[in-house]
Every structure is written in structure tokens, then in C-alpha cells.
Amino acid sequence: MEEEMGEGVGDGVGDVVRVGMAELVGRVRAGEPYGGYAELRARADVVGVGDGVVAVLGFGEAEKVLRGGRFGHAEPEVIAEAGDPADPDVPVDGEGRVVRAFVFLNPPAHTRLRRVVGKAFTARTVEGLRPRVEELVGEFVERVVEAREVDLMGELAVPLPVTVIAELLGVPVADRERFGAWSGAMARAGDPAFLLPPGVAEAAAAARREFVAYFRELAAERRKKPREDLLSELVAGEGERLSEGExxxxxxxxxxxxxxxxxxxxxxxxxxxxxxxxxxxxLGRDASLVDGAVEEILRYDSPIQLAPRTVLADTELGGVELQAGTSVLVLVGAANRDPREYDDPDRFDIRRPVSRHLAFGRGIHFCLGAPLARMEGRIVLRELAKRLPALRLAGEPERADTVTLRGLRTLPVAVG
Structure with a gap:
């Protein structure tokens, strides 16, 4: 891997503390990477990890990158992804180029697409989903009480968000089971290319093609017979129509x-x-703490750990001169434990007065679904702490093998 990326920092980066690619990979892949992040951050807030590649560990520097300005995503606005652009199950634009998601675009394309999709995540829409989330959490409580011991990931953490987003989109109940497999395959390919195990990119491309084929057919149905769901709204366009690829x-x-x-x-x-x-x-005794608990979780063990960006114009970051085209890897998990921003950052404390964190990003790329994620998280934490006060770990959890998306594969729990 070091031979692929290079040990030093090449063109595009000024004087910088250098870290071998193998050392960085070892730290980000660790089950508990935060101690390693702290050691790197003690050396510098911005470190070089390869030819024209830097990693950002300091909160202030990370926030500057995520806010945009001279940092964004590489052009062009559409790129070829895994697969054949001639494949009917690969979304393309009018010129036959494979389309990218708007989160990987810069304005004005990003602005237009985000505005269209943003209509699905209004406060009114999110609030309308609350009763369904509470119902699903209640069903989980009943299952765990009856079974005494369950895997919280498989029984709640995975199916709850899938069910909610599927119902929001208008996906038939019978088809939702496939979503988990498709999503998992694509999520595993969300890491930078140098972190991907063999075969992961190919599996993600196959899952994406299956997903695209499925939704192309479902979208065609909604064009003929619209319903009260997000898919029908996106198909209709209501002022700004998306191309089929978009x-x-x-x-x-x-x-x-x-x-x-x-x-x-x-x-x-x-x-x-x-x-x-x-x-x-x-938390079980005082439900008013749930908002702070969710924010502390987002800071303490961020669901998204890495955020890639590209330098769009020559700039300075953390005392390092960066030229346009330099790749920047923001280590969100490291920034959210910067001791200059938080007192005793490695201590988990739901009463912590967290004023801000970077778990959902910053600027124009701030996570569009943050209100929905927060709502679901608050209901889950509040209801489990209140209704299952004797819940405890029933074994060692298993971490997922992804880095960008940090989470668990299993979480065995039992009612005490």
C-alpha cells in the first residue's frame, strides 16, 4: 500500500509532518482508533500521508475544510463509476456519462439537486414520521422482553431506519428486505480506494445496478399512477424535474x-x-437529557469518520501550504475529540454541554437527513432507557469492517 500511495508528500503540498500510509491505515482501521488519532494530532493538525494527500485531525482545520470555500469535490461533475456506461442499469446523463450523487458535486449542480431533494426532509415531514418510529421501537421492546436476549443491531438498529426510509419513498413492504443487502454492499465500498479489500468495489457495483434496475421500474409505475410518497414527488418534479439518471x-x-x-x-x-x-x-430517569445524549454520541463515536475533499484553489491549512488538486481526508472522529475544543474529550458524558461537533459536516454539504437521524435516535434512546432500565450487554459486540461509516455488525443485549 505504501508503494501505491508513496511515503512522502509530493507536488501540491508545502512543508508538512509526514506519516506513512501504512501507519495511517493501521490507526483508522483499529477497532478503537481514538488513541491513535490523539497521537497523530499531537504531532500536527494536518499531516501528509502520500503524494499530494493530507489528513486533517484538528477541529478548527477540519471545520474550515468542511465549510467549503477553497475546498470541495473534484471535477468533472459527472464521472464514470464501476460498470459499463452502456449498461442499462447504470444511470447516465444526456451525454452518456455516468451520474454522480449530488453530495459529490460542487455548486451550482449541487445546489439545484439538494434543493429538490431537501423538500423530503422538512420539519413537517420528519415530525409526521414520529408515530411510526415510536411504534417500531415499541415492537422491539416487546420482542426483547419476550426473548430476553437479542442482537440489537439486527432487531432494531438496522431494520428501523430501512423501514422508515422505505416507507418515506413508498417502497412496497414485500421489497424492503432487499434494501438491507444492497445498502450494506454499497456502504462497504464507501471507504477510500486504498482501504477497500478485494472484491468490495465489484460487489457494490453489482448491488447498485440491481438497485437502479428496481427503482427504474418503480419510478415508471409512479409516473403512471402517482401516490402520496416521496418517489412520486421526485418523479413529478414540481418545478424542477430530475433527469432519470439524477x-x-x-x-x-x-x-x-x-x-x-x-x-x-x-x-x-x-x-x-x-x-x-x-x-x-x-437517561431512563430523566428523558429531558435525550437531546444532549444524542449530540454526545455523535461527537464521541461519530457514525461518519472520514470526509474526503479536494483543494479547489491554493490555500493554507494548519500552517501547511496546499495547492489546488491536493486531496484532503478529514478525520471527523479525530476532530470531534480535539482537546482544544472539548474538555476531557475521551470521556463519554450525556450531560456535556456540546455546542457543536462535525458528525453531520458543515456548510453546503451539511447532512440533509440530520433531522430524521436525530429524531430516530432520540426516540430509540429515550424509550429503551425508560422501558428497559435493566438492559445490559450480553456479550462482546462485533465491529463492522468499514472505516468511513463506523458502526457495529452485532450488539448482543439482554434484559437483566
């Missing part, structure tokens, strides 16, 4: 982002609470 890529994004982030928020949060049972008990 529609299909956006639906893929909504599935993966709307599912994986919330799943990891719930899993990481419940693990932190159950490892700190006094705080779990405190």
Missing part, C-alpha cells in the same frame, strides 16, 4: 445515507450507554 442516483443516496448513518448512531450510542450504565440509568 433520480436514480439520488434514490441510491437516500437509501444508503438515510439508513447507514442512523443505524450507526443507534448502535454506537447504545454501546456507549451500556458501557456506562450509570448514564443509561440517568
Amino acid at each position: 433520480l436514480l442516483v439520488t434514490l441510491t443516496l437516500l437509501l444508503v445515507a438515510g439508513h447507514e448513518t442512523t443505524t450507526n448512531l443507534i448502535g454506537n450510542g447504545m454501546l456507549a450507554l451500556l458501557r456506562n450504565p450509570e448514564q443509561y440509568a440517568t
Whole structure:
């Protein structure tokens, strides 16, 4: 891997503390990477990790990158992804180029597409989903009480967000089981290319093609017979119509982002609470702490750990001169534990007065689904702490093998 990326920092980066690619990979892949992040941050807020590549660990520097300005995404606005652009199950634009999701675009294309999709995540829409989320959480409580021991990930953290986003889109109940497999395959390919194990990119491309084929057919049905769902609204356009390629890529994004982030928020949060049972008990006694608990979880063990950007114009960051074209990897998990921003950052504390964190990003790319993820997280934490006060870990959880999306594969719990 070091031979592929290079040990030093080449053209495009000024004087910088250098870190071998193997060292960086070892730290970000660690099950508990935060100690390694702290060691790197003690050396510099911005470190070079390859030819024309830097990693950002300091909160202030990370926030500057995420806010945009001289940092954004590489051009062109559409790129070829895995697969053959001639494949009918790969979304393309009018010129036959494979379409990218709007989160990987710069203005004005990003602005237009985000505005269209943003209509689905208004406060009114999110609030309208609350009763359904509460119902699903209640069903989980009944299952765990009856079974005494369950996997919280498989029984709640994974199916809850999938069900919510599927119902929002208008996906038939019988088809929703496939969403988890597609989403999981695509999420595993969300890491930078140098972190991907063999075969992961190919599996993600296959899942994406299946997903696109499915939604192309469902969108065609909605054009003929619209319903009261998000898919019908996106198909109709209501002033700004998406091309078919834009529609299909956006639906893929909504599935993966709307599912994986919330799943990891719930899993990481419940693990932190159950490892700190006094705080779990405190939350059960005082539901008013739930908002702060969710924000502390997002800071303490962020569901999204890495955010890639590209330098769009020559600039300075953390005392390092960066030229246009330099790749920047923001280590969100490291920034959210910067001791200059937070007192005793490695301590989990649901009473912490967290004024801000970077778990959902900053600027124009701030997570569109953040209100929905927060709502689901608050209901899960509040209801479990209140209704299952004796809940405890029933074994060692298993971490997922992804890095960008940090979460759990299993979380065994039992009613005490």
C-alpha cells in the first residue's frame, strides 16, 4: 500500500509532518482508533500521508475544510463509476456519462439537486414520521422482553431506519428486505480506494445496478399512477424535474445515507450507554437529557469518520501550504475529540454541554437527513432507557469492517 500511495508528500503540498500510509491505515482501521488519532494530532493538525494527500485531525482545520470555500469535490461533475456506461442499469446523463450523487458535486449542480431533494426532509415531514418510529421501537421492546436476549443491531438498529426510509419513498413492504443487502454492499465500498479489500468495489457495483434496475421500474409505475410518497414527488418534479439518471442516483443516496448513518448512531450510542450504565440509568430517569445524549454520541463515536475533499484553489491549512488538486481526508472522529475544543474529550458524558461537533459536516454539504437521524435516535434512546432500565450487554459486540461509516455488525443485549 505504501508503494501505491508513496511515503512522502509530493507536488501540491508545502512543508508538512509526514506519516506513512501504512501507519495511517493501521490507526483508522483499529477497532478503537481514538488513541491513535490523539497521537497523530499531537504531532500536527494536518499531516501528509502520500503524494499530494493530507489528513486533517484538528477541529478548527477540519471545520474550515468542511465549510467549503477553497475546498470541495473534484471535477468533472459527472464521472464514470464501476460498470459499463452502456449498461442499462447504470444511470447516465444526456451525454452518456455516468451520474454522480449530488453530495459529490460542487455548486451550482449541487445546489439545484439538494434543493429538490431537501423538500423530503422538512420539519413537517420528519415530525409526521414520529408515530411510526415510536411504534417500531415499541415492537422491539416487546420482542426483547419476550426473548430476553437479542442482537440489537439486527432487531432494531438496522431494520428501523430501512423501514422508515422505505416507507418515506413508498417502497412496497414485500421489497424492503432487499434494501438491507444492497445498502450494506454499497456502504462497504464507501471507504477510500486504498482501504477497500478485494472484491468490495465489484460487489457494490453489482448491488447498485440491481438497485437502479428496481427503482427504474418503480419510478415508471409512479409516473403512471402517482401516490402520496416521496418517489412520486421526485418523479413529478414540481418545478424542477430530475433527469432519470439524477433520480436514480439520488434514490441510491437516500437509501444508503438515510439508513447507514442512523443505524450507526443507534448502535454506537447504545454501546456507549451500556458501557456506562450509570448514564443509561440517568437517561431512563430523566428523558429531558435525550437531546444532549444524542449530540454526545455523535461527537464521541461519530457514525461518519472520514470526509474526503479536494483543494479547489491554493490555500493554507494548519500552517501547511496546499495547492489546488491536493486531496484532503478529514478525520471527523479525530476532530470531534480535539482537546482544544472539548474538555476531557475521551470521556463519554450525556450531560456535556456540546455546542457543536462535525458528525453531520458543515456548510453546503451539511447532512440533509440530520433531522430524521436525530429524531430516530432520540426516540430509540429515550424509550429503551425508560422501558428497559435493566438492559445490559450480553456479550462482546462485533465491529463492522468499514472505516468511513463506523458502526457495529452485532450488539448482543439482554434484559437483566
